[in-house]
Amino acid sequence: MLIVQKYGGTSVANAERIKSVAERVSKAAKQGNKVVVVVSAMAGETDKLISLAHQISSNPKEREMDLLLSSGERVTSALTAMAVEELGHKAMALTGRQMGIVTDTVHTKAKIEKITGERAKKALDSGYVVVVAGFQGITESEDVTTLGRGGSDLSAVAIASALDADMCEIYTDVDGVYTADPRIVPEAKKMDKISYEEMLELASLGSKVLQTRSVEFAMKYNVPVVVRSSFNDNPGTLVTKEDEDMEHVVVSGVAHDLNQAKITVMGVPDRPGIAAKLFRGIADANIGVDMIVQNISSDGKATDISFTVPKTDSKKALKLTQDIAKELEARGVDLREDIAKISVVGVGMRTHSGVAAQIFDTLAKHGVNIMAISTSEIKVSCLIEAKYTELAVRVLHDSFELEKAA
């Protein structure tokens, strides 16, 4: 078997932790597997570098930011390779460039365009354990790029796909995917299995166990992914194609996301092409827009448009929106950061009606006001005031009896 194992920041936080990662890698290699290891930076390291950059510039250049941030994973890849060698294996550390991870030129949020992986293939065939620095790639013109927060997950899944691996194991500090955040809902259950679609909704809705784009990638290329803990031998959660078993479960989990900010453009003239103009501007700045809500204008003259963006981009998005609003002769722009997005996810929603109604009922019964709603085939998301986050997650988890889930 060819296995890709990805270890997050807490799993490689210090020399001792790196040695236990090496033990786990060694075990897989001794069982006759070819092993590719993908590592994140040591926990806290990336934040330390970001803080240094912000001490120097309020708006550091993104090309240099990528060069800066990519260093953390180079450190852990080298250390991990040393630790694996120490256990009697041959090991080779490869940077994003040496792995042949070619990306577009959108610094700090680059997209992988291709992975050649020639060197890794040769090394694997010669009996090496290959240790790849996650989170990073290189443009055609040889500039270093990074893949955005949690990008090492994407590195791992993309490498698994490029090398046609049998399994991509994502090691983290939790036992797997839960029906809700166990810190908020102590009764939350670990799921044994979850579909790509559900995982995608959960990931994009604030569950931190897997980065959204990595799930999209896994789904697109059908890469079997296991999320499990690097601190024990529990089996974790398998993320895979939807199967018949899963359809019996209406709701799989409740997720919350405190990293979104809401921008409202008030009094927008109700003409065709207005929304396009607004969101084109935001997209050109590489800011991801999540929920978009537009009310039909009652008088046919002006309407309000609300949307959410990542909090990290809120200032930039606000400035852009204000510029565009002026052009559009809108009445004003409002930014709210004290919001939470609560989402209920489940493939069973496709065949079961009434889930949305049950959500709205439950929240209303506990006095939680809903600011915006957005739905997909397998999830319902509500924007609420941030202070109600824990309450909302608990009552929804309870309402759908998720503590009884398998």
Next chain:
Amino acid sequence: MLIVQKYGGTSVANAERIKSVAERVSKAAKQGNKVVVVVSAMAGETDKLISLAHQISSNPKEREMDLLLSSGERVTSALTAMAVEELGHKAMALTGRQMGIVTDTVHTKAKIEKITGERAKKALDSGYVVVVAGFQGITESEDVTTLGRGGSDLSAVAIASALDADMCEIYTDVDGVYTADPRIVPEAKKMDKISYEEMLELASLGSKVLQTRSVEFAMKYNVPVVVRSSFNDNPGTLVTKEDEDMEHVVVSGVAHDLNQAKITVMGVPDRPGIAAKLFRGIADANIGVDMIVQNISSDGKATDISFTVPKTDSKKALKLTQDIAKELEARGVDLREDIAKISVVGVGMRTHSGVAAQIFDTLAKHGVNIMAISTSEIKVSCLIEAKYTELAVRVLHDSFELEKAA
């Protein structure tokens, strides 16, 4: 003018220090100069990484060690470029690879083979300040290499030569080159000027202001180098070709080196080719041998050979020497680490005799026993017991009246 400025670890130790480096860079750029900045890792960073590696492996793989250690300079190059941009300039950080620094494959001590520098030239022509990560290069097969301790000096001098710079300024935490270590000899004087040859002897003899190979490189390619402080505006010490002025000075300085260990092979059969066999073995392991002393065997049968190696390589050298000694049927091998090399340097020695005699007299008068002597045209080095280091430096500085030097 095209100026290369190199800043050492203490000069980029934190965000504040990096900002003052940027101020100095900005000043040079505003005067109309093209500026290339070469930076070391933040003070302490490289040691921290080495310590991490040794927590993981007693003998970490050198290829991975280079990948690990090269990260520190990438961090400071990115941060310094950001700081220079913040002052209104265009700035571009370049890694060793992006600078086109191609080295041989001797990991942790690589030699620069060529510097293409195409990207730097283009950037300079477009008005950028270029900030290069020092200490690192890349092999033809795209593996990261490092140039050994103090390698950023070499990066700076080699880049100055490749770009045909008018001046290479080495910024450090001292005001320049002194007649002796001011911590040992408070009367030590800063020199305004020193010849490449003298600087080379001082550098190889433990003076830490410039790395030996960088001086060799500067001498070979005639790169004018200034050593000065990044903490003030004092003019520093110019390292340049020998001129007439200098010849009047018999002795320029006294240096000491505590980083050498002495290995003695006892009872070596006195046959041709023995020394060659011994030192070939050491050289093949990329260990630099400094002093070599062989006594003529009185009985024509067996002799002792002593030599010094860097303390960091002493264990490795001892092991190698023991293996070779066995093969040669030598009587035994002895390692001493409590030694110091004291050297007196000056171009005037070429035309003045009696310097060596004065050194031996002075040391003898103060009860310092000499274990080995080695001389060149412009220096005399003595190996003594480490505990006499300060005493020896002070009495020699005094004896040659260096406190009166310009």
